[in-house]
Amino acid sequence: MTRVDQLLDGYVPGDAVSRNALALRNQLRQLGYESDLFAVSDRIAPDGRADCRPLTDLGLRQPDAVILQYAIASSAAEIWRVGGFRRLLLYHNITPAEWFRPYDSVLAAQLEAGRRALPELLSAAHAVAAVSSFNAAELRALGAAAVRVIPLVCATSPPPAPDPTFAARLGGGFTNILHVGRLAPNKCIEDLIEAFGWYSRGFNPRSRLIIAGSDRSCPRYAALLRMVIVETRLETVWITGFLDDRQLSAAYATAALVVGVSRHEGFCAPLLDAARAGVPVLARAAGGIPEAVGGGALLFDEASPRELAALIHLATTDAALRRAIAEGQRARLAELDRRDIGAELRDWLTQAGVPPPASPPI
Template sequence: MAGPEQGAGAERQLLVDLSVLHRHDDQSGIQRLVRNTLRALLAAPPAGLRVCPVYDAGGHYAYTACHGGSAAEGAPISVRAGDIFLGLDLCPDQVPLNRAVFADLRRHGVGLYFVVYDLLPLTLPAMFAPGAAPWFSRWLDTVAALADGLLCISRAVADELLAWLEQAAVVRPAALRVGYFHLGADLAAELPAGAAPAAAEQAVLARLAQRPAFLMVGTLEPRKMHAQALDAFELLWRQGGDASLVVVGKPGWLTEHLQQRLLDHAELGQRLFWLPAASDAALLQLYQQCAALLAASAGEGFGLPLIEAAQHGLPILARDIPVFREVCGGHAVYFDGAGVELAAALHQWLARRAAGTLPDARALPWQTWRASSENLLRIVMEQDWYKLAPTLLP
């Protein structure tokens, strides 16, 4: 693995794994984080490190020039002691197959670090496709056994990871460090110059001016609780409440019934809107135009729409779960329970809006992607970890 360019005095490498993004950008929240974090790292490389995007090339890792890398596309990586491998992309298929590759990297003195986005396939298995839990568990077992440190995207995820590590009793050669950082938000900066919503999106935006609109952002999947939100809005409408529900998200798993329910709904195009392929330009306008962000998820690793909404001063109505409290603090209104409780929370929220007593989302702290990437690297470079995980020595 060592090469001539890695001789004495050469700049250390930050090898950023993009194995999934390199194959296909599915426009998920994770892919948005990967794209923006990489962009920030390339724009402002950390002192003494050369940022090198890499991918799993089948039994070895290779450089990629497709995402801003400077090395020849497809050239096998060449490493030396002091280099850093950052598993930025979530790669449950590739990483477990590359245990021998990572062991070899470690023998060459490369530090191994992986980002942990959440543990939801393990904590909410019924809300994922069959087989997701063991598939994800293989990845987590692998990185927990091999990594020097795991970087979570919130303190809530770090605490869940530490609890899992304690009961999993992972055998390791040394202590495992666990840290956390928060995500960034800069949707406007991601848009190409002159980007604008499509005509169909502009028609939806025009209709939203008629009444307060609650915006939900995220792939249709069970844990996002879109079905429960729709239950709540149907109850709100029957009770005389007048507000719109706007769902921005592509179809996901286990939601065929929900998709048909949305498409067949009597309020579709009136007080219910589903944008399965909304452009970023349309999403930006929705953040600026809607009355509130509705974050109804039963579980999240972070909740990127929360800070995107705050960046645009959009008030937030969120389920009372630890990660949302961590991100929003006192700058959101919280609810708990099922559709009936959410309908009541919607009524109360509308009353507070009329009275001018809603929390000011603009006061919610948020950061740019550059600051987020700097915080991620600070943990690694300065060894500023949150906690050490329980370790079972071989």
């Protein structure tokens, strides 16, 4: 039987790269391939061990092909580069190191190394894909000729049932403004906190800003955000930390608006999750975001904190505007649902010279 495995730097359920890898694994199995996920063992979250195996187990499986989900320099990339199998590279974008320099020099160096290693990885790959055209353009600029775009597969999954206890905590008649994503400097969450300050004091005191996402990936940046919250004396801003799928579903279900003010994104899956949950999206048109959301969002390029507050006010109160965003979201989701992910994967594997599965698809 043909075996196509995937390599990741780390595996954390809920993280966009991990979700994408899991969805691709399921798709590969449906196509009739044997398939598993492998990551650096000390970077697999405890609740992810059922789905992802330690990197050291990869050799025992003798895969015919390995897909590298690439977002940062790691030993997984090095093992993939020299492996005796067909090599497929799936690029998720690497956040520019400059964003992390004030907060974490080790991580900044790792990001820099990740970008430096890209040309070598590209020349080792038998086939290359990126999760957005924005990311693909970066690879083409480095000389990669045939880069196909395979958007994040996880964005097509329906949301799970909301956690009722968590939903109750988010109730109370407040207008909930939601930000979803790990706390990282490129996401510029401090801009949103400042704008929310203007919004809650100037337009809607019965409002709440919920910042949902892991605060462990850049602790100093999380500290900066907490300091901004303290000095703005905003009592209705809540950094929730990492939420599981059902808590996240509850956060979407109780949100009036999902806002993203990131200045660097390769794709930004939470904005599509918001669309799937029927919540309007307001986002900065940065990086791969316009492509990811299609017409399903209210996008801005630059806005002062006051203008962003006014945008939040209009996007939560103007029924016609909310209808227009919702229509755009429905159209974008319909477009994503029409994708034949199995065919996309089959074509990509054929391009890489991977033999077809011996057994028929399930």
